[in-house]
Every structure is written in C-alpha cells, then in structure tokens.
Amino acid sequence: MTNIASATPRATQPGASINVEQVRKVYGPATILDDISLDIRAGEFITLLGASGSGKSTLLNIIAGFIKADGGHVKVDGRDLTTVPAHKRGLGMVFQHYALFPHMTVFENVAYGLRRNGFPRKEIPALVDEALQMVEMGHLGKRRPSQLSGGQQQRVALARAVVFKPRVLLMDEPLGALDKMLREQLQLEIRRLHKEMGITFVFVTHDQEEALTMSDRIALLESGRIVQLGTPTELYETPSCRYAAEFIGVSNIFNGALQHGRFHDPANNAEHVVPADSPAGGTALMVRPERLSVQPIGLHTPSGHNSVEAIVEDCVYLGSDRSVHARTLGGDVLVARTPVPRGDDGIAAGAKVTLSWNVEDSRVLA
Numbered sequence: 001m002t003n004i005a006s007a008t009p010r011a012t013q014p015g016a017s018i019n020v021e022q023v024r025k026v027y028g029p030a031t032i033l034d035d036i037s038l039d040i041r042a043g044e045f046i047t048l049l050g051a052s053g054s055g056k057s058t059l060l061n062i063i064a065g066f067i068k069a070d071g072g073h074v075k076v077d078g079r080d081l082t083t084v085p086a087h088k089r090g091l092g093m094v095f096q097h098y099a100l101f102p103h104m105t106v107f108e109n110v111a112y113g114l115r116r117n118g119f120p121r122k123e124i125p126a127l128v129d130e131a132l133q134m135v136e137m138g139h140l141g142k143r144r145p146s147q148l149s150g151g152q153q154q155r156v157a158l159a160r161a162v163v164f165k166p167r168v169l170l171m172d173e174p175l176g177a178l179d180k181m182l183r184e185q186l187q188l189e190i191r192r193l194h195k196e197m198g199i200t201f202v203f204v205t206h207d208q209e210e211a212l213t214m215s216d217r218i219a220l221l222e223s224g225r226i227v228q229l230g231t232p233t234e235l236y237e238t239p240s241c242r243y244a245a246e247f248i249g250v251s252n253i254f255n256g257a258l259q260h261g262r263f264h265d266p267a268n269n270a271e272h273v274v275p276a277d278s279p280a281g282g283t284a285l286m287v288r289p290e291r292l293s294v295q296p297i298g299l300h301t302p303s304g305h306n307s308v309e310a311i312v313e314d315c316v317y318l319g320s321d322r323s324v325h326a327r328t329l330g331g332d333v334l335v336a337r338t339p340v341p342r343g344d345d346g347i348a349a350g351a352k353v354t355l356s357w358n359v360e361d362s363r364v365l366a
C-alpha cells in the first residue's frame with residue numbers, strides 16, 4: 001500500500017486520526033465484525049488485541065482498504081475513505097510475513113516502492129538511508145534478505161513502510177514469527193519508532209503482554225465486538241467484564257453474587273466486602289495474584305481485608321518473586337505472587353494458609 005500522493009491533506013500533527021464507524025463484516029452466516037466503532041486519536045499507539053478469530057486482522061484490513069466492509073465507514077482525519085482503494089489511502093502497512101524481494105539488496109527493497117511511485121531519482125538514496133537509519137539497518141543496505149535474521153528482515157519491512165512518511169502505520173502481528181527475545185527487543189524499538197515519528201500506529205496482536213508493553217490504548221476484541229477500550233493500566237486494573245479479566249494477566253475469580261453490598265461466595269461459604277462502586281448484578285469477584293497475601297493459618301489478618309483459607313498445592317520459585325498455588329476449601333485454585341522470603345516462612349506444598357486481600361484490590365465483574 002505504498003503511495004505518496006497522500007490521501008489526506010497534511011496537518012500540523014504528523015499523525016492522523018482514524019474513525020471507525022459502525023463497521024460490519026459478514027462471511028456467509030457468520031458475523032465477523034458486529035458494528036464496530038472506534039475513535040483512534042492522532043499520534044496514538046493503539047493495539048487491537050484479541051484471541052484468534054476475534055476479528056482483529058479483518059478490522060485492520062478494512063482500515064487499510066484491503067477488505068471491503070459490509071457496512072459502516074472509515075474516516076482518516078475526518079475524510080471518509082470507505083470507497084478509496086488501499087493504494088490511495090496513504091497508510092503504511094507491515095505484515096507478519098515480510099515478503100521482501102529475495103534478489104534485491106536491502107537498499108533496493110526499500111527503494112522499490114519509491115521508484116514505482118515515481119519519486120525523483122535524486123531524492124531516493126537519502127530517503128532510503130533515512131528509513132534504514134530509523135530501524136537501525138543503515139549499515140546493512142548491501143545485504144540480501146537471505147543474509148539477514150528474521151528480526152532484521154522485519155526491520156527492512158518496517159523501513160519499507162516508513163520510507164513514505166505515512167501518517168498512519170498499520171501492523172498485523174509484525175512480531176508473530178520471531179522468538180521471544182527478539183520479539184521483546186523489537187517491541188521496544190517499535191515503541192521508540194513511534195515516539196520518534198509521532199504518527200498513529202495501529203498494531204494487531206493476540207499477545208496480551210505485548211499489548212500491555214507497547215500501547216497507549218488497547219481495544220480488546222471478542223467475537224467481532226470491542227469489549228473494552230482503555231489504557232493498559234485500565235484494562236489490567238479495572239477490567240470491564242470477566243472476559244477482559246481473564247484475557248489480560250492472571251486473575252483469581254470467585255463465583256457468586258453481589259447481594260446487599262456484599263459478595264456472596266457459596267463455594268467458600270464466605271461474604272466478601274467489596275469496593276463501594278461495584279456494579280449491581282455482579283457474578284464474579286476478581287483479585288490479581290500480586291494483590292493476594294499468603295500467611296500460615298492462625299495469624300492475624302489485617303483489618304480491611306477479606307480472606308479465605310486454603311491448602312498450598314505448589315510453590316514456584318521465579319527468581320524475582322514466587323508464585324503460590326493454593327486450593328481453597330471450596331475448591332477454587334488461587335494464585336498468589338509474593339516476594340521471596342529470606343528464610344523459610346512455612347509456605348510450602350501441604351501448608352494450611354490464609355489468603356487475604358485488601359477490599360480495594362478486588363473487583364466485582366458483571
């Protein structure tokens with residue numbers, strides 16, 4: 001989707017805003033995108049996160065213009081692009097599979113689109129050099145793709161998109177084919193690139209950790225709908241529903257019902273105090289592992305805390321902290337993440353413990 005004749009007039013902001021308005025996509029009887037609306041701010045890094053099949057790639061490709069929606073509109077800087085073909089939208093795109101030309105050097109791979117789009121010959125070397133510098137590939141311009149690692153090839157793919165100085169960069173699982181270490185390194189580099197360029201990034205991933213690391217905001221998709229839109233902190237600390245709580249991070253969930261301001265937990269025969277703003281009709285109470293305290297049974301539980309009794313099933317040493325898996329008397333298996341004690345604190349498989357949490361650290365979910 002390489003194109004110079006930018007589809008939108010240049011504003012002072014280097015990035016463009018995107019408005020997805022009631023976008024709908026069906027394949028036969030299946031609804032893939034169910035009237036999705038999403039306002040992406042100029043210059044923000046937004047991630048479309050969701051399980052396989054939730055519709056993230058379809059939405060990205062509708063924004064890009066590669067897939068035609070069955071309803072709704074896509075606007076970039078207020079201009080309706082719904083009927084504008086992909087190559088005239090002025091958006092950059094990076095895919096999971098980089099598809100570089102194997103017979104061309106790195107330099108030629110990046111220059112190719114510029115030549116095809118009729119950029120003045122004289123300007124091309126400087127533009128290519130600048131793009132390669134941005135992705136830290138300036139020294140490898142003469143290599144061929146077969147002489148590059150996967151991470152380096154993906155950098156070239158990035159350079160090929162940024163060389164046009166697009167106002168929006170769309171990325172579909174660009175790190176999906178890389179191993180964990182390389183992936184983490186490139187996550188930070190893409191963040192840096194985003195800061196440097198100041199343009200709008202729309203990033204697709206199914207990896208919640210990647211989404212938390214990289215994004216200004218995350219749109220969490222489930223079966224063609226956005227179930228929550230917010231900052232990484234908002235999604236982690238205040239998930240809107242059970243799906244969001246379970247998809248992002250690890251969550252301990254008690255099943256029950258909110259009645260008269262208390263959470264009734266029949267399995268553990270307990271009534272938990274909940275935060276004052278808890279939604280009526282909640283059927284789950286969530287506590288994150290790092291908010292659970294573990295102590296041998298019989299010790300005093302701090303005031304303002306809820307607690308349940310449990311038996312430790314496993315204690316996993318993780319270096320920086322440890323993970324304690326314990327089964328409550330009601331059969332719920334909970335996970336607590338706690339600092340590693342200096343000596344033996346009696347928390348080991350088989351130990352009877354109290355798991356407790358501050359009321360404000362729990363969340364009732366609908």
Ligand SMILES: Nc1ncnc2c1ncn2[C@@H]1O[C@H](COP(=O)(O)OP(=O)(O)OP(=O)(O)O)[C@@H](O)[C@H]1O
Nearest residue numbers: 027032050051052053054055056057058059205206
């Ligand atoms: N051309 C097509 N014809 C029929 N169904 C399709 C087509 N393209 C996608 N789908 C279906 O649409 C749904 C959403 O696909 P999409 O690729 O957008 O999901 P995704 O969230 O990006 O998943 P993944 O991470 O696996 O790529 C899937 O169930 C998929 O099988």
